[in-house]
Amino acid sequence: MTKKETVYIVSDSVGETAEVMVKAVASQFFEQEIEIKHFSYVEDKQDINNVITVSKYNHSIIAYTIVLQDLKQYIDHRAKDEGVIAVNLMYPLMDAFTQKFDMQPNHQPRQMRKLDEDYFKRVEAIEFAVKYDDGQEVRGLKQADIVLIGVSRTSKTPLSMYLANKQFKVANVPLIPEIPPPQELFTIPRKKCVGLVISPEKLNEIRRERLKGLGLTNSANYASLDRIFEELTCAEDIMKKIGCPIIDVSHKAIEETADHILAMFKKRGSFA
Structure with missing residues (x-):
């Protein structure tokens, strides 16, 4: 040999x-x-x-x-x-x-090890965002660094993924008038919850485009202004009850909203 x-x-x-x-x-x-x-x-x-x-x-x-x-x-x-x-x-x-x-x-x-640790933290945060997207499992709310709430099409999912790439564990919950919000929303620290709102006109435009992409007609209740006003009113009532900060995303890019959230959390020491 x-x-x-x-x-x-x-x-x-x-x-x-x-x-x-x-x-x-x-x-x-x-x-x-x-x-x-x-x-x-x-x-x-x-x-x-x-x-x-x-x-x-x-x-x-x-x-x-x-x-x-x-x-x-x-x-x-x-x-x-x-x-x-x-x-x-x-x-x-x-x-x-x-x-x-x-x-x-x-x-x-061991600088490479530090880079590796950052990579794995980012992967973990992304997996968390996918698992707890759209209110899939409410138990994730207590484990999250940030909890986003808002009506459909207020950029909750893309914002969650963007923040996950910055190593923050983000869960998001849709607010729907017919479905009571999970009680966990009222038990987590309100400082880590963020409400997302949008102008009715902008939301109407986004939802009409969404329906068009799905091959559906614009007459669907999902995109009607009456329905949108109802959802937004209900959502804002829940946000006020929780006492969380509210951000208007009507004319903001994902990056701009994320920077706003991170600056707000840093100022309050929420990530300390």
Whole structure:
């Protein structure tokens, strides 16, 4: 059995970046996979001494992604003294960034992990918005960062998704005259609830376009002004009972409404 060549990956984080790069390069030389051994979360010189020793003993290469300068300098110095090849995978590109963008790196380890955490928080928030869209499950109201309420076609769903992309868990509840609002709306902190209203004329226009897109006639009660006035009056009565802030979205883009909500919550310390 042919002995596999070994590369030691040294990182002040997990080392996934280095592993991908090492495998990509190794594929240009070997038909079979090489053996990769990790030294993750390296924080002191003794860790580096250990990997230098085993790498020298096994006649192996070290590939590292260490951004702390004192450790980087130490591994370079020790590798040279011991005749071990140690390749810095990050600094050539970091140097290029410095030259091109006239900026200095912050030399903070585990920055990718922070980016990953942000990504997963955003995914979690999006999944939450989908699950608790349109009042599907009222139990989500207590778990939400923001609860949007309003009549149909006041941009509750697209606004929920936009805010979810900013990592906020958003639930939304439609207000319909014939259906009592869930009691949970009156038990959650009113500071995290936002009512969305719209002018009757604008809502009539939006609903007529919606009916047209569905191949239905404009004579449907859904788009009639009488029905719209009834819904808006009922919705505003509920919002006043809850005591939540109310935003008129008649002439606002989704981004503008979202910024308004976030500024309002930040001012009140609702996200503290």
